[in-house]
Amino acid sequence: MTGPELEVSDQLGRGLLSTMRSLLVLGQLMTESSGERQILELAMTAVPSLARCRVASLEPGEHAGLDRTTTGNGPVGGPVEVSGAAWGWGYPLGSPPGRFGVLVVAADEEPTSEEQFLLRALAQQTGAALANRHLHAQELAAAEELSEVNERLRGSLGALERSIEIHDRLTAVAVSGEGRDGIARAVHELTGLPVAIEDRYGNLKAWAGPQRPEPYPKDSARRREDLLRRARASNRPIREGGSLIALAHPQGDVLGVISLVDPGGQAGEHDVMALEHGATILAMELARVRSLAESELRVRRDLVDELLNGTEEESALARAAALGYDLQRPHRVVLVEGGRGSIGIDALFQAVRIAARDEGAGSLLVARGSQVVLLADRESDWEALRQSIIRGLGGASVRLAVGEECGAVSDFPQSFRQSRLALQLMRSAEWSDQAVRFDDLGVYRLLVGAEDLGEVERFIQRWIGSLLEYDEKRNSELVRTLMHYLQHVGNYVATAGSLIVHRNTLKYRLQRIRQISGLDLSDPEVFFNLQLATRAWQTLTALRSGPAS
Incomplete structure (x- = not known):
């Protein structure tokens, strides 16, 4: 959301509060009106100022028109068919609902929830005013007809004064913004x-x-x-x-x-x-x-999304300042996702939010698809942060990737891309779930930065191209086997354990690798080039797989 859009959001919030204050004042005017006709005229005049609606009808009288609503005499009324209008609603007046009639409004499109709330409040105020007027009229009639009930009339007037006192006191609380404690x-x-x-x-x-x-x-x-x-x-x-x-x-x-x-x-x-x-x-x-809370959440989410996609620096700094957030400190983009097993995004978001707060990692974060993005505003023990998230999830598996430091607003998209790539590498290279910094990826980082990926592809084909072709045709796992063997520096026991295969199966696969590639795995130079080729293949796989959803 841009600066002007944030200002408009604030103005809408102030406008809603101003409208509610006006509605409360209107209720007081209704209470003080000289008759039911004036009360009804005030209600009809107020409708267009509260919502993009018009008055279709205002039917006075007990339960008038309630058979036209789908909710009978419920307190919120119900939909009404109005000729020439896409939306219509009947709001009962008085308690029980409909005692003093029904206010029917119509519109070309359904009003917002805030507008419907104001219309309902108007109907409640009108019903209350009619009730007070009805009571007052009864008291006056009784006074005219029976002089002996003067004492009772004074008591009724006292009750009315008490009602007005209650109304005025609570209206003052609403207008002054004293909140729940004041109420x-x-x-x-x-x-x-x-x-x-x-x-x-x-x-x-x-x-x-x-x-x-x-x-x-x-x-x-x-x-x-x-x-x-x-x-x-x-x-x-x-x-x-x-x-x-x-x-x-x-x-x-x-x-x-x-x-x-x-x-x-x-x-x-x-x-x-x-x-x-x-x-x-x-x-x-x-x-x-x-x-207000929903508005702030939307502003935070929009700000993070624009930072990750690239945005104009001055506007981003202004919106961050409006949220009380200092975007000019160095940041890193941290990406968190569930590992093995499924984790609901809501549970993951809450766990990351609490862990980031406890570890002092940052407070600006959003959920994107199945992942959570945290803009960390200080260097942290990233593995400690991951473990804190795991504890918040009750032991569920979690991966965490960290992009390079952002020194300016324009650096956020690159840091985000790096954290995504680190997660992709964790999957393609079958690393255990852990916290990984892009800065620490070594040769993988060099491969990502290579200007000519075609040259990298030719290097891969030179060393493991025949194995990749064999795997594709036979649906075998020779390249994966070689990758684990190289990662464990030729240790048979560790390699068989990571692949979860028998040692004889591993020996057979290695023999097939030697036969198909024609390479001597015991040659140190061959070993090194195969390590580089498999890591290059993992890197290209991660780059081509795109961002995780």
């Missing part, structure tokens, strides 16, 4: 009860109030999923043990849980209201945080 404090102050905010898995993220348990209890995964299932099925907070539980789940995806610790069951209607509104504000906050 927990606000709900605690409004209810007088301890408040806990947990992530989806039950890990405590914020606490407000006395008597915080140490250690904080955590349910088993099965029990947690059962709790989330029951909470999703309910339209209101549910009681679990000594707590009231509400979910923060924009678009139905549970991001967190907020609960009132109420073992005595003393929470009243307004406490439940504060909890529900706190869950709405928490959903907005967690959605914002997740969006």
Whole structure:
């Protein structure tokens, strides 16, 4: 992502937060509106400013039009067929869903998840405002008809004032950006009860109030999923043990849980209201945080991809600086892949990330296909890094290759190519899984740098061409046998062990090699040239095999 694109991403994040703030202000205006008509007009006017949609219809009345949706009276509504539109959705107003009607919106294409979240929030705000207006109208009617209920009316007005107080307090938290801690404090102050905010898995993220348990209890995964299932099925907070539980789940995806610790069951209607509104504000906050995290991850991935493929230096340095990363230190491109056996890329990525952090190797890394690329910003004990990755994977086999040092942004593609080549050599030469630096490849490195690969090919043909031709025709392994024999400096026992063959089989193959090539393997000069030829063949094989996916 370029510098301007990063600036646009930041502007989008700020725009989303600004829109949510405006939505909260709109909800307050609705609450203070003089009648239902004005509330509905405010809702209809707001739709185009929240999403690329238009209002198809706004049908007031209990359960109006809900038979047109696929989800009945569910809290998120459902799709609606609208003439001339590619996408339509009906959002129920009020609780239970549809009590005050349905807001139907249409668009030429499906809005983004953020836009759908804002539309749903608008429907919730409209329903809440209609509910408040409906309650207020009932109170006024009762006051006009029965003078003896004045005292009850004052109590109802007090409840309304309490609702507005709850709304205003939590709206202020959302606007000020106090985060999870601020939301927990606000709900605690409004209810007088301890408040806990947990992530989806039950890990405590914020606490407000006395008597915080140490250690904080955590349910088993099965029990947690059962709790989330029951909470999703309910339209209101549910009681679990000594707590009231509400979910923060924009678009139905549970991001967190907020609960009132109420073992005595003393929470009243307004406490439940504060909890529900706190869950709405928490959903907005967690959605914002997740969006920012995903944006940063995309920026990191794009930066690494462009460095490896070659990019303009000034732009790369600017984007790295925006991430708080110093790209002007010397780096090496490190490539990690699973060895024998299969390793999931997610597990490999996490193991490399943790090992790189623990070994101080670097923090800029991405997954590419079945491999993980790490831009290491300091010299490390590469074998120690590999062993740390292996421990993180529970003992799985891992290969690690390191390119030459990058002194400038323009050096990254070359270092990446070198690390890929080192991995290819490990495979073609059948080396054991290990950490290999391109700097340490010796003659292989010279062969890679040869300007005339045709000359290298002719050298290979001169010394082992007949064996390669024999292997291709007979599907035999004479060149592979010779390669292991030369690597073990003519040691029969070690060669047979590495090939996993009987010594008599090895002797037969060596005899065939002598017969076909006409070479004396005991001649030191022949031995040296055969070593060079087999390594040249391994190098060309690695170069021609291309990058691993």
